Amino acid sequence: MTDALYAGVNAALITAVHADLSPDHRRTAHLAKWLLANGCNSIGVLGTTGEANSFGLNERREILEKLARNGIPVARMMPGTGFTNITDTVEMSRHARDLGCPGVLVLPPFYYKNPSEDGLFAYYSEVIERIGGGLAIYLYHFPAQSAVPLTVELVGRLIEAFPGVVRGIKDSTGDAAQTEAYIRAFASRGFEVYPGGDSLFQRMLGLGAAGCITAATNLSCRFAQQVYTHRTGPEADAGQAMMNSCRAAAGTVPLIPGLREIIARSTGDDGWRQIRPPHTRLTREEADRVWAAWQATGALPLPGLEDAGLLRDAA
Numbered sequence: 001m002t003d004a005l006y007a008g009v010n011a012a013l014i015t016a017v018h019a020d021l022s023p024d025h026r027r028t029a030h031l032a033k034w035l036l037a038n039g040c041n042s043i044g045v046l047g048t049t050g051e052a053n054s055f056g057l058n059e060r061r062e063i064l065e066k067l068a069r070n071g072i073p074v075a076r077m078m079p080g081t082g083f084t085n086i087t088d089t090v091e092m093s094r095h096a097r098d099l100g101c102p103g104v105l106v107l108p109p110f111y112y113k114n115p116s117e118d119g120l121f122a123y124y125s126e127v128i129e130r131i132g133g134g135l136a137i138y139l140y141h142f143p144a145q146s147a148v149p150l151t152v153e154l155v156g157r158l159i160e161a162f163p164g165v166v167r168g169i170k171d172s173t174g175d176a177a178q179t180e181a182y183i184r185a186f187a188s189r190g191f192e193v194y195p196g197g198d199s200l201f202q203r204m205l206g207l208g209a210a211g212c213i214t215a216a217t218n219l220s221c222r223f224a225q226q227v228y229t230h231r232t233g234p235e236a237d238a239g240q241a242m243m244n245s246c247r248a249a250a251g252t253v254p255l256i257p258g259l260r261e262i263i264a265r266s267t268g269d270d271g272w273r274q275i276r277p278p279h280t281r282l283t284r285e286e287a288d289r290v291w292a293a294w295q296a297t298g299a300l301p302l303p304g305l306e307d308a309g310l311l312r313d314a315a
Contacts, residue, residue, distance in 0.1 A: 082107030
């Protein structure tokens with residue numbers, strides 16, 4: 001797919017925080033710059049890995065603004081803008097649009113469980129109509145977290161009702177059959193499908209996925225780009241194998257603090273261990289375990305991530 005807005009490798013960006021739990025814009029911008037310089041085509045900002053739902057509306061607005069101010073190209077950001085309500089979702093989406101982001105990733109309303117398909121259709125319809133245009137909408141399918149599945153039938157209804165606006169979906173189920181179902185149903189119509197499972201990337205590219213948006217790409221971005229560039233053959237196979245190993249290593253402990261621990265040890269920067277509740281820092285035993293698993297992948301080092309020069313303009 002050549003005309004996808006976010007074609008290629010997208011990392012689900014980690015959001016750094018200070019000891020007082022306020023957003024750490026300097027470190028977050030530093031990581032975003034490093035990712036774009038080391039294999040990422042774009043950045044998924046304020047998703048699950050970025051702990052979006054641990055931040056309030058004003059904090060999320062500021063995080064986006066600071067990334068833009070600190071030199072992260074807005075055209076290469078896909079912000080997560082989904083809240084549990086229409087009002088905040090619309091406001092955050094408009095803010096992203098007004099900054100210049102071409103698209104946003106929108107969770108379904110995830111507090112009330114077992115909504116009907118008609119209810120979900122009505123929710124997304126209200127959000128899209130109130131935004132008022134000028135923005136591509138990407139659906140976020142992650143029922144393990146949201147407890148709200150987005151069926152192929154619902155996605156089809158939304159595409160028909162809002163052609164060219166409902167532009168794609170991130171499928172974070174890790175279920176190859178589910179991701180493939182979206183691709184087979186809609187990719188031929190220009191609908192962009194992004195697997196959230198690192199291990200599915202090469203296979204889904206071959207079926208017509210536009211790219212990926214994954215958590216472990218915070219660490220494995222150069223290997224993901226190897227897969228995207230070559231698609232098939234020894235180099236692509238090797239890149240996919242490294243993506244698998246990196247994701248498995250990070251997943252030997254709770255994933256989000258695990259990724260932070262690997263970055264902290266790779267850079268010598270303890271600030272990366274700060275995390276908002278309900279997530280917690282790893283225990284010493286967990287931290288040693290994930291670091292040993294990461295070292296065993298052979299993916300070290302993360303060249304340039306420790307370079308303080310990248311932080312110069314990221315206040």
